[in-house]
Each structure stands twice: as structure tokens, then as C-alpha cells.
Amino acid sequence: MEQVEQRLGNYRLLQVLGTGAFATVYLGEHLYLNTPVALKVLRAQVDESTLANFLTEARHVSHLVHPHIIRVFDFGLEAQVPFLVMDYAPFGNLRQLHSPGTIVPFPTIVSYVRALASALQHAHDQHLIHRDLKPENVLLGPKHEVLLSDFGLALLASGTESMQVRGQFGTLAYMAPEQILGQPSPASDQYALAVMIYEWLCGQLPFVGSAARISNQHLYTAPEPLCERYPTIPLAVEQVVFKGLSKEPSQRFVDVLSFATALTEACQVVPAVSPPSRLPILPEAFPLEGRLPLEGQHRRFRNVPVALTPLIGREQELHATRNLLLRPEVRLLTLTGPGGIGKTHLALCLTNEVLEAFALGCCFVSLAAIDDPEQVIPAIIEALGLPVREDGCHPLAHLKTFLRDQQLVILLDTFEQVLPAAPLLAELLSSCPQLKLLVTSRALLHVGGEYEFPIPPLEVPDLRDLPAYDDLSHVASIALFVQRTQAVLPGFQLTVENARAIAELCTRLEGVPLAIELAAARSKVLPPQALLDRLKSRFQVLTGG
Structure with a gap:
């Protein structure tokens, strides 16, 4: 695919225009019409299932006819590698x-x-x-x-x-x-x-x-x-x-x-x-308290953000994890569960609740954008605001020196992407006796001293014996759906007419908070019954365009 003068379908590739993370873009021309086109070629083969999904979505994109959108007017497949054919824009970007x-x-x-x-x-x-x-x-x-x-x-x-x-x-x-x-x-x-x-x-x-x-x-x-x-x-x-x-x-x-x-x-x-x-008064866009600059080792850390939505249906989990984290022998607490189950939300609420129990407070470290285990310690150093050492000191040694006698909780979010770094956390804990680590991860770290707290799905109603809609509003999954729907559709209420559809929807989504929130976001254009009707397989409607 990298050579010029190659043909793809009815198009001749003339030169490479650019290369991105997933595809290469070529300048080409139609073999018979001699019209210039741009061809975007995926740099990987796809299986039949992926190709079918791609074709379905590509049809939607081909319908985007607008004076300020590059037109996608053809699709092809060469050796199981899909490509799109688009209008050529000659003057760059x-x-x-x-x-x-x-x-x-x-x-x-x-x-x-x-x-x-x-x-x-x-x-x-x-x-x-x-x-x-x-x-x-x-x-x-x-x-x-x-x-x-x-x-x-x-x-x-x-x-x-x-x-x-x-x-x-x-x-x-x-x-x-x-x-x-x-x-x-x-x-x-x-x-x-x-x-x-x-x-x-x-x-x-x-x-x-x-x-x-x-x-x-x-x-x-x-x-x-x-x-x-x-x-x-x-x-x-x-x-x-x-x-x-x-x-x-x-x-x-x-x-x-x-x-x-x-x-x-x-x-x-x-x-x-x-x-x-x-000037018009606009809503406050940034209600979160930022990290205080570090001026000395006794500065309290308060960079854990306050969740922008209430924690619904997690009162028992919050109470249990708080008791665990405050126990002296618990140094490493890992909140586990599948994606979308609400690990981060619970962890944020937990650390904000125990903030005053630790001399230096709590420090939040997001690992969402990191997939290299060697970057975990530098990410913690950066979140703590520690200066970069120019004397060749190893980052882990630098971090140990600072945290050795400090009473602090560090929240490490999304650790499943960097699991090989888990032994570094064990080494850090062994050198810093007053340090506690709260970790969210889809998988256990499997290091000594780890306490696991698995996060269950939210409570869902029993469809065989559905309670009255007044009682239904107290079921955690239902309450979350209603609350998040009201954020995009003010005035929305749980009623006798929609209660059954909402109950079935939350049950089909198995009480997974993220799935319920995504469904609620769609409620602006689809009522509960329509959402339920379109949910032919789990999450299908949620992941479509």
C-alpha cells in the first residue's frame, strides 16, 4: 500500500499525501474519468464482522452531503483492506x-x-x-x-x-x-x-x-x-x-x-x-478546586476533583470502602470491576470524604492516557508537583525520599493499562510506612498486602414482580437513569406509562452505570420505549453513531 502507481479498484494512486495513526492518505485519480480524488487506506486487514460494521457506518457517512464537509463518495476493499474515496482538497489544511x-x-x-x-x-x-x-x-x-x-x-x-x-x-x-x-x-x-x-x-x-x-x-x-x-x-x-x-x-x-x-x-x-x-452571566464552567502549588513538604494536597454528578446507589459501597481505607493495616486498596461499573466515581467520592483524616490530604493521579508502565512513577511525581531532579536520581528513589514520612493517600485511576508497574507500588509502600494507595483497575495488582473491593452493578428491579412506580424510583439503576435523563431533558419524570420500559432497559443493561448514562443521553431523541425497542443486543444502540 505504500508504493505509488498502485491501483485500488478504479483508482490509480499517484502520491502519498499524509500518514496518520490508522490510515494512509493518497492523491489518486479515476482510471477512466481522470478526476483527482483522495483515498484513505486503512493500514490493516479486517475480519468479516468488522467489515460489516464498517460498511454500515460508512453508508451513514456517505450521506453527509454539506458544503463544508469533504464528500465520501466511494468505498472499496483490496485484499481485505478497506479504503474510502473522497473529494480532493488541493490547498492543504x-x-x-x-x-x-x-x-x-x-x-x-x-x-x-x-x-x-x-x-x-x-x-x-x-x-x-x-x-x-x-x-x-x-x-x-x-x-x-x-x-x-x-x-x-x-x-x-x-x-x-x-x-x-x-x-x-x-x-x-x-x-x-x-x-x-x-x-x-x-x-x-x-x-x-x-x-x-x-x-x-x-x-x-x-x-x-x-x-x-x-x-x-x-x-x-x-x-x-x-x-x-x-x-x-x-x-x-x-x-x-x-x-x-x-x-x-x-x-x-x-x-x-x-x-x-x-x-x-x-x-x-x-x-x-x-x-x-x-456582559451575559454564564454558568461557572470549572467548579473544581485545582491543585495547590507545592511550596514545602507539609503542604496539603487537595487536587482530587469533586464529582460533577451525585453518587447514586452506592451508599453501602462508600461506607464499606471508607472503613477499609481507614484501617491501619490497609495500605493498598484496589477497587475492581469491568469498564463502566463506576470505579472512578466511587473512588473520587471516597477520597474526598476521607481527605481530612490524612495529614497531607489526598492526591489524584489519572493514568487514563498512559499505557507505558515506566511512566507511572513520573506521573505520580508530576501530580505531586515535585521538581524534576537534574542529578540523575532515579524517579522512584526521588519519590521515596519525599513520601518517606508523609501521611498521604494517592488515588491511581485506571491502573489496568499499566499492571506491570504494580511491583513498583509495593516497593513504594514498603519504603513509606504512612502512605496509602487507592487504585481503580479492571484487574487485581497481585502484590503483597493488596485488599480488593469488587464493585457490583447497580440494583435492578425484578421484572417478574415490578414494584409500584413510586417505589421503583428508589431502585438505584432507575434513579440513575432518571437523574441523568433530566440533565439532558429537563422535566423528564418517571411515570406509570414509562416505568416498565425504563425498568426493562436498566435490566437489559445489567445495572452498569456507564451503559445507563449513555442510554439516558439518548433520551433527548428517543423515549424509553424506543430505546428499549432498538436495544436488540446489549450496548448496540449505545455504540452506534
């Missing part, structure tokens, strides 16, 4: 036009945003999420018009990866918090667009650093204010952008077109005649 560090004028930003928002809204209306919006994926057509590309690449990736990886597909610098956690939604594209606007306004991304640092910042840190460093940016513009960057999707604009409209109006505000008192 926005990253080439605006290199890193470039500040883009307001009128140009507004023109980009209006075009992209229109394209994204068209896709969202057809239940498709882009998942990888960034300047490199915005092309310039024959008339220098803005064209959104790589919906097809999202399909190529989604056809070859698991549900979790599929949710996380994208570029970390532009990735929404919920997408990092494997729960992408249309609001995730709005967040990525807000990141792009932030970068165009000041020439810098809101979050930079290692993969672990960027991931943590997306999840829990507010971007640096724009107006303080760039007084020419109206406060109204900053407020609109920061609402688009809200950590909680429900706090962003209702849709991406509303975001574009608000930005257009804000860019018309001139700071000299627009006192702050006349």
Missing part, C-alpha cells in the same frame, strides 16, 4: 495555513467557526460524532472554502478498536473530558472546536505537556484566562469560549450552532464600550 503560535484575526475565526459548526450540526442531526476535530482535519477546497474531513477516519478507527478505545479515539490536545473517559457525545465536538478557537485567539493550546498531564488538565483544570494576557480579547468572547470548554457537557451550549452564534455576537463587542456589567 488549517494547521498548514496557521502554524502553531499564530494568532488568527477575529473575523477569520468567526468565518471558520460558522462553517464548521454548520457542518458539525449536520452530522450531529444524523447521529454522527466526528471525535477528532482539529486544525489538521479542516481542509481548504478549490475555492479555499473550509471543509471538515476525516469522518471516514473515525469510522476506520472505530471498526478496529474496542468500545473503550473507540470512545477515546481522537487527538488528546483537543479531546473533551467525557471522550477521555470513553463517553463521547455531540458536545465533545463542541469542546474540540472551543479548544481550536482558544488556540487561534492566543496562539497557544489551553493544555500542554505529557499525555498524562494533558489528560488531567482536560478533566480537572481550568484553562488560563485569555483576557489577562491578551487585553484585546473581549471578555464576552472569553466567556463564550470557556462555556464551550466546560468540563460537564450539559454546561456547554445546547448545540454547536448555538455556540457559533454566541461567538459571532461576542466578537462584535468592543471592550471600550462593553463594561463587564453588561
